[in-house]
Amino acid sequence: xxxxxxxxxxxxxxxxxxxLSPDQYKGYLFLTVVLKRGIIEEDGFxxxxxxxxxxxxxxxxxxxxxIAESLIAQLDKxxxxxxxxxxxxxPATSTGRNMLPEFAGWKAKxxxxxxxxxxxxxxxxxxxxxxxxxxxEDGQEEAFKNIARLMYQRTEQAQEEEPPVxxxxxxxxxxxxxxxxxxxxxxxxxxxAIDFTLIFKSVPxxxxxxxxxxxxxxxxxxxxxxxxxxxxxxxNDSPLWDVLLYLYRCKFDLFNDKTLRR
Numbered sequence: 593x594x595x596x597x598x599x600x601x602x603x604x605x606x607x608x609x610x611x612l613s614p615d616q617y618k619g620y621l622f623l624t625v626v627l628k629r630g631i632i633e634e635d636g637f638x639x640x641x642x643x644x645x646x647x648x649x650x651x652x653x654x655x656x657x658x659i660a661e662s663l664i665a666q667l668d669k670x671x672x673x674x675x676x677x678x679x680x681x682x683p684a685t686s687t688g689r690n691m692l693p694e695f696a697g698w699k700a701k702x703x704x705x706x707x708x709x710x711x712x713x714x715x716x717x718x719x720x721x722x723x724x725x726x727x728x729e730d731g732q733e734e735a736f737k738n739i740a741r742l743m744y745q746r747t748e749q750a751q752e753e754e755p756p757v758x759x760x761x762x763x764x765x766x767x768x769x770x771x772x773x774x775x776x777x778x779x780x781x782x783x784x785a786i787d788f789t790l791i792f793k794s795v796p797x798x799x800x801x802x803x804x805x806x807x808x809x810x811x812x813x814x815x816x817x818x819x820x821x822x823x824x825x826x827x828n829d830s831p832l833w834d835v836l837l838y839l840y841r842c843k844f845d846l847f848n849d850k851t852l853r854r
Contacts, residue, residue, distance in 0.1 A: 594669045597662060598646060605645040607672040609684045610691075617691040619644045620673075621762055624683045634674070634681060638667040686769040695759045697750030702743045705779065706770045711815075711835040712828025713742045715808040717767050724764070736760035739767060774836070781833065791839050795846045811839065 594607035606612050612620055620641065627637045642663055643652045652663045674681045688705040702708040709717075720742075723735045740755035740763035755763070775792060778785040806813070815835060816824040827835065 594672075596642075596646065596666055596669065599659065603646060605642075607669065609673060610687055610689055612691065614692055614694075616644060618695070618758065620683075621685070621758060621765075624685055625758075625761065627683060635667065637683065638670045638673075639664065641670055641673065642667060685765050686772070687766075688770050688773060690766055692759065692762050695744075695762070696752060696756050697747050698740075698744040698755060698759055699747050700743060701745055702766075706743075706767065706832055709743065709832045710828060711812065711830050711832050714832045715812055715828070717742050718771070718808050721764075721767070721771070733757070733760070736764050739763050743767070781837065786837075786840060788836060788840055790843050790847065791836070793843070793847075795843070815839070 593604045593611060596603050596605055606616065609617075609620070623632075623637055623640055623644075626632050627634070632640070639652050643650070646652075648655075653660050655663075673684055675684050690700055690702060690704055693700050693703075700708075706714070717739050720735045720739050724732045727735070736757075737755045737760045740760040743763045743766070744755060744759065746753070746755075773779055774788050776789060778787050780786075812824065812827050812835075815821060815838065816827045820838060821827045821830045821835065
C-alpha cells in the first residue's frame with residue numbers, strides 16, 4: 593500500500609497488482625485493455641487508476657485545480673503497477689493469484705495457481721492457447737471464451753450466457769501467468785519451491801525421443817500407460833498439480849539414475 597494526500601487527508605491505496613480488491617481489479621483490467629489499444633497513454637492510465645483506487649466517481653481532472661494538480665503530482669506512486677518489458681513499460685497483469693473469484697454471475701472453478709483445475713482441462717487450455725497464438729486478433733475471441741469456460745462456471749445469477757469478454761481476458765491472463773511460471777521458474781508447493789522446468793529438460797545419457805507432435809496430450813498418454821492414475825480418462829480427471837508432481841518425480845529420478853552414466 594502507498595499513502596496518497598487527498599483533500600488534506602492521508603489515504604492508503606494499493607500500490608501493486610495483488611493488493612487490488614476484485615472490484616478494483618476489474619477496473620484495472622479494463623484500463624489495461626484500453627491502454628493496450630492505444631486509447632489512452634500511460635499518464636491517462638495512471639490518472640484513471642488513481643481515481644479508481646480512491647473510489648472517485650469523477651475523473652481526477654474534473655476536481656478543482658488544486659486537488660487535480662496534487663493528485664497528478666503523486667501519479668509516480670503508481671509506478672509499482674508497471675513493468676519494463678524489453679524497453680517498453682506495460683501494466684503488470686501476470687500473477688498466479690486468481691484476482692476474480694467471481695464475475696457477473698460466473699464463479700471460478702479454479703483458485704490461485706489454477707488449483708482445482710484438472711490435468712485434462714490444463715491440456716485443453718494449452719491447445720486453446722495455441723489457437724490464440726496461431727489466429728489473428730479477430731479469430732481469438734472464441735478461444736478466449738473457451739478457456740474461461742474451463743476455469744469458470746455459470747450460475748443462475750449470470751448476466752450473460754457466454755463468459756463476458758473481460759472475464760475471458762482475465763482467464764487467459766491467469767492461465768498464461770501460471771503456465772509461464774511452470775515452464776520457466778520454480779513453483780511453491782506446500783511451502784517447498786519445486787523446479788518444474790525439469791520436466792521439459794533432456795536427461796543426459798538418454799536418447800532424445802522423436803517429436804510425435806502430440807504435446808501435452810502425448811504426456812497424458814504416457815502417464816496413463818504407467819497406470820498410476822488409471823486409464824486416460826482418469827488421468828484427465830486428476831488434479832493438475834498431482835499429475836505434474838508425478839511427472840516431476842519421474843524426471844527427477846531419471847536425472848539421478850547413475851546407471852544412465854555408465
